[in-house]
Amino acid sequence: MSMPTSASAAASTFAAGSSPSDDHIMLELNIANQPFTLTNWYKKMNWISTIALIFPPVFGIYGFFTTPIDSRTFLWSVIWYFCTGLGITAGYHRLWAHRSYSASWPLRLALMLCGTGAVEGSIRWWSAGHRSHHRWTDTEKDPYSIRKGFFHSHIGWMMFKSDPKKKGRTNISDLNQDPIVVFQHKHYLPLMIFMSVVFPTLVSGLGWGDYRGGYFYAGLLRLVFVHHATFCVNSLAHWIGDQPFDDRHSPRDHVLTAFITMGEGYHNFHHEFPADYRNAIKWYQYDPTKWLIRVCHFVGLAFGLKQFPENEIQKGVVQQKQKMLDRCRARIDWGIPLDQLPVMEFDDFNEMAEQQNLILIGGVIHDVTNFIGVHPGGKALMKSGIGKDMTAAFNGGVYDHSNAAHNLLSQMRVGVVRGGMEVEIWKRAQREDKNVDLVRD
Amino acid sequence: MSMPTSASAAASTFAAGSSPSDDHIMLELNIANQPFTLTNWYKKMNWISTIALIFPPVFGIYGFFTTPIDSRTFLWSVIWYFCTGLGITAGYHRLWAHRSYSASWPLRLALMLCGTGAVEGSIRWWSAGHRSHHRWTDTEKDPYSIRKGFFHSHIGWMMFKSDPKKKGRTNISDLNQDPIVVFQHKHYLPLMIFMSVVFPTLVSGLGWGDYRGGYFYAGLLRLVFVHHATFCVNSLAHWIGDQPFDDRHSPRDHVLTAFITMGEGYHNFHHEFPADYRNAIKWYQYDPTKWLIRVCHFVGLAFGLKQFPENEIQKGVVQQKQKMLDRCRARIDWGIPLDQLPVMEFDDFNEMAEQQNLILIGGVIHDVTNFIGVHPGGKALMKSGIGKDMTAAFNGGVYDHSNAAHNLLSQMRVGVVRGGMEVEIWKRAQREDKNVDLVRD
Ligand code: HEM
Ligand code: HEM
Ligand SMILES: [Fe+2]
Ligand SMILES: [Fe+2]
Ligand SMILES: [Fe+2]
Ligand SMILES: [Fe+2]
Numbered sequence: 001m002s003m004p005t006s007a008s009a010a011a012s013t014f015a016a017g018s019s020p021s022d023d024h025i026m027l028e029l030n031i032a033n034q035p036f037t038l039t040n041w042y043k044k045m046n047w048i049s050t051i052a053l054i055f056p057p058v059f060g061i062y063g064f065f066t067t068p069i070d071s072r073t074f075l076w077s078v079i080w081y082f083c084t085g086l087g088i089t090a091g092y093h094r095l096w097a098h099r100s101y102s103a104s105w106p107l108r109l110a111l112m113l114c115g116t117g118a119v120e121g122s123i124r125w126w127s128a129g130h131r132s133h134h135r136w137t138d139t140e141k142d143p144y145s146i147r148k149g150f151f152h153s154h155i156g157w158m159m160f161k162s163d164p165k166k167k168g169r170t171n172i173s174d175l176n177q178d179p180i181v182v183f184q185h186k187h188y189l190p191l192m193i194f195m196s197v198v199f200p201t202l203v204s205g206l207g208w209g210d211y212r213g214g215y216f217y218a219g220l221l222r223l224v225f226v227h228h229a230t231f232c233v234n235s236l237a238h239w240i241g242d243q244p245f246d247d248r249h250s251p252r253d254h255v256l257t258a259f260i261t262m263g264e265g266y267h268n269f270h271h272e273f274p275a276d277y278r279n280a281i282k283w284y285q286y287d288p289t290k291w292l293i294r295v296c297h298f299v300g301l302a303f304g305l306k307q308f309p310e311n312e313i314q315k316g317v318v319q320q321k322q323k324m325l326d327r328c329r330a331r332i333d334w335g336i337p338l339d340q341l342p343v344m345e346f347d348d349f350n351e352m353a354e355q356q357n358l359i360l361i362g363g364v365i366h367d368v369t370n371f372i373g374v375h376p377g378g379k380a381l382m383k384s385g386i387g388k389d390m391t392a393a394f395n396g397g398v399y400d401h402s403n404a405a406h407n408l409l410s411q412m413r414v415g416v417v418r419g420g421m422e423v424e425i426w427k428r429a430q431r432e433d434k435n436v437d438l439v440r441d
Numbered sequence: 442m443s444m445p446t447s448a449s450a451a452a453s454t455f456a457a458g459s460s461p462s463d464d465h466i467m468l469e470l471n472i473a474n475q476p477f478t479l480t481n482w483y484k485k486m487n488w489i490s491t492i493a494l495i496f497p498p499v500f501g502i503y504g505f506f507t508t509p510i511d512s513r514t515f516l517w518s519v520i521w522y523f524c525t526g527l528g529i530t531a532g533y534h535r536l537w538a539h540r541s542y543s544a545s546w547p548l549r550l551a552l553m554l555c556g557t558g559a560v561e562g563s564i565r566w567w568s569a570g571h572r573s574h575h576r577w578t579d580t581e582k583d584p585y586s587i588r589k590g591f592f593h594s595h596i597g598w599m600m601f602k603s604d605p606k607k608k609g610r611t612n613i614s615d616l617n618q619d620p621i622v623v624f625q626h627k628h629y630l631p632l633m634i635f636m637s638v639v640f641p642t643l644v645s646g647l648g649w650g651d652y653r654g655g656y657f658y659a660g661l662l663r664l665v666f667v668h669h670a671t672f673c674v675n676s677l678a679h680w681i682g683d684q685p686f687d688d689r690h691s692p693r694d695h696v697l698t699a700f701i702t703m704g705e706g707y708h709n710f711h712h713e714f715p716a717d718y719r720n721a722i723k724w725y726q727y728d729p730t731k732w733l734i735r736v737c738h739f740v741g742l743a744f745g746l747k748q749f750p751e752n753e754i755q756k757g758v759v760q761q762k763q764k765m766l767d768r769c770r771a772r773i774d775w776g777i778p779l780d781q782l783p784v785m786e787f788d789d790f791n792e793m794a795e796q797q798n799l800i801l802i803g804g805v806i807h808d809v810t811n812f813i814g815v816h817p818g819g820k821a822l823m824k825s826g827i828g829k830d831m832t833a834a835f836n837g838g839v840y841d842h843s844n845a846a847h848n849l850l851s852q853m854r855v856g857v858v859r860g861g862m863e864v865e866i867w868k869r870a871q872r873e874d875k876n877v878d879l880v881r882d
Contacts, residue, residue, distance in 0.1 A: 319844060376539075378615075
């Protein structure tokens with residue numbers, strides 16, 4: 001790629017949008033990059049995903065208004081909601097996409113089956129996209145970049161085709177080692193249909209005769225909730241909340257998002273420490289996915305739980321706090337910097353103080369004219385200090401001034417005395433003890 | 442004062458506690474400094490204060506069990522509680538002791554009369570002690586130093602005599618300019634008896650015939666509550682809460698203390714900015730004393746409300762936060778400081794990397810032996826970097842690592858390359874553009 005070197009070349013580059021070659025360029029553009037029109041919109045849609053996203057809520061609402069709710073079916077729907085949701089969070093996300101722990105095959109099988117019931121694609125497809133999201137967060141290559149808006153990050157990225165050239169490719173070769181992942185990818189469609197609607201329908205049908213309720217509530221409507229709950233990790237968790245670990249990217253921590261997403265809402269932590277099996281690090285924060293992994297670890301189904309060293313986590317917290325504090329600091333007026341003040345001899349200070357209300361404290365000359373009248377310690381003491389080095393008096397000799405008083409001083413400084421720190425004190429020390437030299441530099 | 446110069450002199454100094462001169466020394470001690478004994482305890486008591494502190498609750502409780510509560514008397518007691526409490530907080534404290542605003546004579550008169558009803562001594566006596574408390578907070582000279590315990594700071598300091606030599610003397614000459622203060626000081630005893638019991642008794646007696654209730658509820662019991670509420674400023678406000686403005690002394694901010702003390706509970710702010718007429722600076726914090734002063738200002742009774750510049754307040758907040766953060770920072774292991782690492786040439790690094798797993802990033806050599814296997818970006822990429830300068834790859838060339846990854850690096854560093862920052866990149870630049878010099882120093 002070379003930069004245009006002449007003005008005319010630059011002009012022709014900028015004019016390209018309206019040149020005769022326009023149509024030609026348009027034809028070369030991937031459908032994802034073409035603007036919406038009345039004739040092309042259906043080509044820009046990713047129909048399979050769109051149907052999977054629209055059919056369940058539409059048909060589910062129809063079912064809701066035509067099917068009485070059996071309390072056992074309702075309970076089963078909630079259970080199946082948590083099972084399939086955790087299949088995504090504990091399985092797809094923390095186990096396979098991030099390898100934040102290892103699991104024996106019965107747990108892997110269960111997580112795969114549950115995750116399949118959430119209808120979010122195969123583990124391989126999901127993990128590839130998710131690794132891209134972590135590797136290129138907030139950039140063009142982030143498949144669900146929040147920079148393209150809330151809708152895009154929530155479901156838009158699935159409903160519309162994307163430019164394959166912009167896709168960030170990540171390595172998922174490790175997943176091919178897992179026969180359960182490979183098996184699922186090969187038989188995804190039948191498995192998905194079975195786990196998302198057939199299985200939940202059969203449970204409530206064979207269990208207590210409510211096939212219709214099982215289909216609509218535990219199948220379709222449960223799926224709608226699981227969909228949007230997990231999608232919130234890509235949208236809401238990049239939208240609302242705090243950034244205690246790093247604020248260079250969009251991920252945020254919010255308890256609300258955590259409640260919706262089974263604990264994935266501590267997303268600022270997660271993006272900073274993606275290999276950690278936890279999303280919430282405090283015991284009182286809501287992270288049922290972590291709790292599940294811990295229970296599985298306890299019973300021997302999960303092992304090798306990865307945890308970022310606490311020392312490293314605290315580093316990030318301190319650095320982020322420092323960053324915030326430095327921003328506050330920058331908004332404050334700290335007075336004229338010391339190195340921009342004129343430097344003079346002690347005798348010059350003495351002379352000047354005959355005309356002006358100058359007090360020397362800590363080697364710095366302060367013009368106290370406007371402060372004498374409002375000094376909380378009284379006018380008399382202020383006046384007694386004019387023309388003198390009051391470092392010791394100010395710092396406890398007469399009164400140990402507050403930090404606030406020290407701060408006030410910096411607004412009054414007008415000069416620096418060469419080697420002037422406590423000159424008076426040093427002179428006295430010299431008189432008392434011949435071993436102390438008068439400081440000179 | 443001279444230090445003992447021989448071992449025997451030191452020994453005799455330390456043995457003084459049991460020497461024959463012991464009794465003689467004891468006789469010279471002020472009563473406040475003598476230990477409690479069965480024969481001297483009554484001499485150590487300050488009987489006037491002690492009676493003023495013990496009589497109202499004891500007699501008040503007797504009254505409580507023998508006097509029916511009239512709802513009008515109860516309401517009047519609450520009102521008189523707030524009036525006399527605000528007399529202390531808005532009058533004694535913020536107006537006279539701190540001169541944080543000015544008041545016209547009708548307001549001063551009202552505040553003086555109400556404050557007198559709180560039975561806490563004259564404005565002059567109260568302000569002198571309070572100014573000492575601010576000037577020598579937490580030291581021997583602080584009359585109600587919390588360092589001597591909660592009980593001492595709450596009421597102990599009034600009940601027992603104190604060593605006059607340890608008293609910090611402050612200037613209250615300004616108060617002598619106020620005829621209302623002088624008048625009160627001169628006629629304190631009759632005024633105090635009138636405002637604390639006679640007046641509240643008369644109001645409910647002449648008002649609705651409840652002399653007895655007025656005496657016990659609006660007089661005595663109301664006084665007990667006002668006493669301990671205002672004493673909490675000296676005890677509780679130096680005991681519980683946060684220190685957002687400065688933590689070198691004991692004062693603390695706590696909403697509970699604020700509720701008890703009519704807004705004086707933002708005591709950390711108050712000690713840092715004592716000349717400010719506010720104690721709470723946020724609108725949603727509970728500071729009715731401030732609200733009263735504002736209303737008086739609005740109707741023209743108060744003027745010259747002093748407020749510390751917001752810029753100076755923010756300075757204190759930022760500095761205190763920085764202090765806290767630095768404490769956290771000090772508890773973290775930041776790895777071997779860069780300047781303690783051995784410095785070598787790039788060629789030495791190349792040579793060493795043939796034996797060890799070394800990667801150069803940002804001019805610093807890292808031993809990645811223990812990290813290759815657990816690198817979230819995979820083994821292959823790590824291995825590809827050994828013996829090379831991977832600064833650009835690490836910082837976005839291949840992947841823009843998180844801040845957490847940068848922190849991890851610092852635990853692995855083992856050396857520094859002289860002028861080694863991006864040596865490889867500079868070499869390439871030199872090959873491509875003859876104008877770029879290879880950096881050497
Ligand atoms: C420009 C120089 C000075 C500034 C900005 C200053 C500021 C202050 C401030 C803000 C206070 C309120 C209490 C506090 O915040 O600690 C105060 C009180 C006081 N200052 Fe200064 N001061 C200055 C110079 C002096 C000097 C030279 C003396 C003594 C020779 C002095 C003696 C006192 C005393 C005795 C108090 C009274 C403390 C009390 O009664 O609570 N100040 N000063
Ligand atoms: C000692 C040196 C290294 C350390 C401490 C380190 C650390 C990490 C960490 C903590 C992550 C997780 C994601 C993050 O926190 O950003 C990561 C991911 C990654 N690293 Fe490294 N890394 C090192 C060297 C390298 C090198 C030399 C390369 C490339 C040549 C590289 C390429 C990657 C890639 C591609 C990822 C994957 C990001 C993803 O898929 O989300 N790393 N590294
Ligand atoms: Fe994310
Ligand atoms: Fe993730
Ligand atoms: Fe205090
Ligand atoms: Fe005060």
